Amino acid sequence: MITYRDSLQNISTSNLHGFFVGWPNPPSPETLLRLLKNSNHFVLAEDEETGHIGGFITAISDDVLSAYIPFLEVLPAYQGKGIGRELARRMLKKLSCLYMVDLICDADLQPFYERLGMRKGSGMLLRNLERQSGE
Numbered sequence: 001m002i003t004y005r006d007s008l009q010n011i012s013t014s015n016l017h018g019f020f021v022g023w024p025n026p027p028s029p030e031t032l033l034r035l036l037k038n039s040n041h042f043v044l045a046e047d048e049e050t051g052h053i054g055g056f057i058t059a060i061s062d063d064v065l066s067a068y069i070p071f072l073e074v075l076p077a078y079q080g081k082g083i084g085r086e087l088a089r090r091m092l093k094k095l096s097c098l099y100m101v102d103l104i105c106d107a108d109l110q111p112f113y114e115r116l117g118m119r120k121g122s123g124m125l126l127r128n129l130e131r132q133s134g135e
Contacts, residue, residue: 001047001048001049002045002046002047002048002054002078002081002083002086003045003046003048004043004044004045004046004086004087004090005043005044005046006041006042006043006044006094008033008036008037010051011033011036011044011053012033013028013029013030013032013033014029015046015051015052015053016029016032016033016053017029017052018075018076019032019056019073019075020032020073021075021076023132024129024132025129025132025133026132026133027132027133027134027135028133028134028135031133031134031135034134035058035071035134036056036058039058039059039060040059040060040061040063040067041058041059041061041067041091041094041095042056042057042058042059043056043057043087043090043091043094044056045074045078045083045086045087047078054074054075054077054078054083055072055073055074055075055078055083055084055087056071056072056073056087057069057071057072057073057087057088057090057091058070058071059091059094059095059101061095061098063098064098065098065099065100066098066099066100066101066102067095067098067100067101067102068101068102068103069088069091069101069102069103070103072084072087072088072091072103074087084112085112085115085116088112088113088116089116092116092117101118102121102123103118104123104125
């Protein structure tokens, strides 16, 4: 059974393995834990049987007008079970008092976010791939 939480109590790097699938230089579990600690908001999907985190979502916000959702990750073994949708739903509810909530995603993921009430936009980005691991 999956439970959702917004606390890092009893979470260590041993709970955070396997994320960033397909990244050439993925962040380590240690970097992921730092990422969660430094996010303004996050929601974790925890497998109650194993204690492993099966998915997470983060947001960076000024908590006045705007927020940005940089990460929504669900481990392959947990995909197709509605976990990503529930993580996003919970985060959007947390951020519902704000004027704008933005994220960048690949075109094939846009229908997922449209079903959550978001709409397509345009933007610009810069990627320093040599810093992808966060190390």
